[in-house]
Amino acid sequence: MNDQSVQPNNPLYFDTLDGCCKKIIEKMGNKPIAEWRASDYNTLSSLLGQQTKVYLSENTLKRIFGRLKTSQRYYPQLATRNALAQFIGYRDWQEFELVYTSSQISTKAEEPLTEEKNQPEAEKPILKKRVLLSPVMIGFALIVIVFLLGFFLYLNKEQGLNSVKLVCENPFGNVPHTAVFALKSDRAFDKEEEFKLDCMEEALPATITGNDKITRFFKNPGVVYVTLYRKDKAIDTVSICLQTKGWVANSGNDTSRAYPIANLKALDPKNIAVSAAQLDSAGLDTKKPFLIGFSNIHPSDISGDNFSFSTKVFAEQNRPGVQCIETTIIILGEKDRHLLTLFRENCVALSRYTFSELKAIGSEEFLGNLAFNASNGGEIVLSVKNKVVTVILNGKKVLRTKYQKSIGKVMGVKILFNGIGKAVSPELRDLNTQALF
Template sequence: MDSNASLVNNQSAFEALDLCCQKIIEKMGDKPIEDWRLSDYNALSSKLGSQTKVYLSINTLKRLFGQLKTPQRYFPQKATRDALAQFIGYRDWHEFELVNAVGKGTVTETVTIPEPQLPLKKKKANGRVMALILSLIVVSVAISIYFLFWKNNGLDAQRAELVCENPFGSVPHTAVFKLKSTGDSDRQYHIDFMDEATTAEISGRKEVAKFFRNPGVVYATLLAGNKPIDTVAVYMQTKGWVANSGNDTSTAFPIAGLKPLNPKNISVSKKQLDSAGLATNKPFLVGYSNIKPSGISGDNFSFKCRVFAEQSRPGTQCVETTIIILGEKHRHLLTLNRQNCVAFSEYKFSEKRVIGSEQFLGALAFDPVNGGDIEIRVVNKHVSLILNQKKVLEVSYNKTIGKVMGIKILFSGIGKAVSPILQDLSTREIF
């Protein structure tokens, strides 16, 4: 049984974790972790999930590599460590520690014990004994894995349900989460809030309260081990289009007190950013949000908008434009860059995701410095993307995102959105 509490006080455990992280960095191209961007973490999360079926959020990866500071150094649970070890070629974390003997600051890549020279007959006898022992070990491990899998992925996990006591709020909002379970009330689960908050532990006896500062929809996912078993949404609503900004995804500065902006010309000025307390001498984001319930299907709609983005700012070579359509269950996301920065472009329509660092997205090159038109058309879960009146992408997905609950338009630097319109293709309802 893994005891995380005891491991985190063990220096050799952290030495092993450091070595594992270094090997992961080498596998991802040996780029210094200090130079990693959001796209690098996205790429690792995607590859790790594809290979091990364990999906870690961006914030979890940042804590793992020491790039997101916490009061105590982060040490992941065993299931996460097993996935990290499997990602770099080991069966599990235990094998990684055995092969890479770590202790007292010394790392040895392999430990080899020479085989004693025995008489031939004694070797054969010992060989039969060893074969029997190995067979028993294999059977024991197989039985253990079966019951572990059954416990973590079977009936216990299916009986747990995540509930948000107050899913609708304004900005800022403190949401309270509880667990409904017919199983062991002391059993520990985890809640993943993506980039909006740190992962939290929850059980039938423990509530979790989380503070959300950004307008939008947060998808809180309940994890049994590392398997997602339930998701609830929390809505930070607005009164029309509002603006906020930050120097990274974890900070938020409300602009003009989150008062409604002109929907035909959604923009902010540098003076308003200065008044909000934003450091405009460093790279920053400006986000426009319109969050409210609707009856519009997130799988049958059209979205049109004309956008204007800045030229490169000091410290920012690639100026991104991002459109997010938020649904009850999932979201659609589109990040666009100009031609020489398409490695940082990506699209995610429900579960269907492609990032520019893994697949060339040159057809999605988009430079709206002098204005550009974006149209997203979804018909029965089939997406058509039209940029400047030219169809550049067609893709289908499987999982519904439910009703549309919000729209976000994000810019690197100061951007402007002109008359965004989202309309249901069946009912003609306008968001």
């Protein structure tokens, strides 16, 4: 019954519309519609707009109430009917239809809106004429009710599942950290249904139901965006912040083991580096390709959409088993991150960037402007102002782009190198307050 292109002579549709109109009149003080003046229609339009954000003109309201002469009875579009139903306390027109039709199955149409019996035909208010429902109409209405009820229950179930939220009971911790996850919803849902957790390769994926509390182990400093999936659709994300005390270093050859360097003790912020001896003490096999990560992780009030980051970096000229030496800058926010991965000119196809939802990969589009050789030192400036990103390499502006979705407040900075690298005096500054991270 919610088709917007109904036939104007269908009594079922107009009977329901008239029932809605009667309830609106009751809400407006039960003044007979024949006595309404321009001020009454304007008052209804204002109240309707305040409650539903849908504003209707005086003439539109008169057509809905049958007070404006037209060749055919006016039947409003679905958006207007939804607003009318919401105005009298229903979620939408479909819900009002279901309730109203159910109440009319074994009765006559609504009573007249006025007790006046001898008004001229032109002055008769809406709902004056009684319509007796035939057995065919009753059968049709029953079929519609069963269909709408089933659809209504299905929507309730889907809305319940879509309102399921992922909750972490301890989202802030040091390294290593065991986080506890559970599901929460303000609507009913099948607590035996399975959902999936994706931990960005920082921990093993997991299956969770509404009755579960599960844990995941995190071993690296940083911010992990744990995403909840239902049938391969992401429905919620929470952030796990693995904090540090200043700049620390860690490394690894694979995702299954982590190698905290110098026991994750704070490094000199003016010269962030580690030695081959420290790597050996950490148990790292330097004969295999490895990645060094320098991390400074803690909550802040700095917007991830308005800041400037700068540093000078030094990367190795070459490393056994590695053809292309990577330098990566990551700004971690509450909701998402900015990532800039740079390579020398001959490996620029591996370059990439991610600024919130905006992504580019050198293997899919040419990023030649991002060619960067830091073997003898190189300067990187990453500026974000009102979601407009500017990248400056060695004093030259090489990229300007814009993203849409905020990453929230800055929670951390990471600088990554293939092999042994060094960062000199990295600085992240709030563009509004000039506060330092």
